[in-house]
């Protein structure tokens with residue numbers, strides 16, 4: 448405060464001084480009139496005087512006061528930004544995540560401009576890539592005033608902190624995060640968002656809530672600052688597929704309504720995998736059943752522990768293939784092998800699934816986590832935009848077809864769920880007459 452004269456009351460003092468001068472000036476004129484003019488004329492002059500007096504007041508307030516108030520506000524803002532600037536400089540050092548080279552260059556340039564003014568350094572040589580990039584960033588700020596650069600720096604750091612904060616809200620290790628998902632654990636670090644199916648006591652069976660949470664987690668992962676997304680399971684299973692108790696919660700509209708709602712949910716769920724924009728990797732840590740197997744055809748890489756098995760017992764359940772597997776499995780493994788899995792329900796070992804192209808690579812269970820994570824961390828360091836664009840080029844060719852297949856599979860299943868074959872299979876499982 449002390450280093451600045453407080454200008455807040457200047458306009459008011461200025462107005463009163465001005466008015467005082469005007470008042471004495473007009474009084475002199477009016478005294479002259481009083482002495483020499485008639486009473487009638489005098490009252491008109493008094494009215495004129497009052498009118499001019501008020502006008503003077505208003506004009507003075509507008510012309511003098513506002514610029515002064517503005518000046519005062521600007522000076523206050525400059526003072527605030529100097530303090531904020533120092534805070535922002537410290538805040539940058541505490542950022543947990545790398546904001547990326549583009550942002551770092553912007554920060555560097557604004558810092559230099561704010562502290563040293565316009566760039567007056569000699570331009571580094573073409574081969575001195577890093578210093579040249581820094582010089583370019585600083586030089587493009589031209590003659591931007593130091594105060595503006597300071598303010599821009601503060602704004603950039605604050606937007607950076609809030610965006611990194613919101614992306615860290617998906618951290619499962621924190622209290623905030625554990626309340627975010629009931630059936631999943633979601634973490635985001637080293638450029639990798641990891642979605643873990645988390646109902647180990649139920650073999651990670653996918654109940655209605657988990658379908659919705661997976662979709663929510665995928666949508667969040669598609670927008671966060673990670674480069675790749677991983678889906679895995681907690682416990683001894685990757686997933687036992689659709690939770691068969693989903694079929695027991697019948698709405699007032701009866702089984703038809705249930706089948707219709709399930710088809711809508713399934714279509715939306717599979718659609719999220721078709722449209723997911725970043726590289727999506729499955730870490731199949733154990734046995735996988737039903738829909739957790741079929742959607743693997745929509746992943747970009749599938750790494751499996753040698754404990755994993757792949758089982759799609761649709762005929763046993765009176766159901767039919769979903770997850771676009773009626774299309775992707777045929778493309779991946781050819782019609783004969785796909786039929787063995789999807790129609791006859793043949794369970795594949797990890798090695799067999801790898802030989803047929805469904806799995807990218809199999810790892811011994813003892814080293815599975817370590818080996819796969821080392822690989823994933825290396826992948827996550829690749830340029831994220833290049834990975835996303837490459838995936839887009841590959842996926843776009845198929846997207847329309849995949850959505851059409853998804854729609855068709857869901858509509859066939861809607862009918863199947865109403866069949867005796869399906870209802871008996873579900874009842875048998877729930878009454879524990881059968882395990883697959």
Ligand SMILES: CCCCC/C=C/C(=O)SCCNC(=O)CCNC(=O)[C@H](O)C(C)(C)COP(=O)(O)OP(=O)(O)OC[C@H]1O[C@@H](n2cnc3c(N)ncnc32)[C@H](O)[C@@H]1OP(=O)(O)O
Pocket residue numbers: 648649650652653687688689690691692693709710712713736737738739760761764769876881882883
């Ligand atoms: C709305 C969209 C629909 C999308 C269409 C999707 C279709 C599919 O995914 S079809 C595949 C459906 N899945 C199954 O048919 C698997 C059924 N489960 C089993 O066969 C077995 O549980 C097992 C082979 C996966 C594991 O057997 P086991 O090691 O003997 O363990 P338990 O059977 O004792 O299971 C422990 C615990 O978990 C419950 N559970 C496991 N899987 C499911 C499931 N898919 N649905 C519901 N509940 C499941 C099991 O009931 C046990 O629970 P508790 O008895 O309460 O301990």
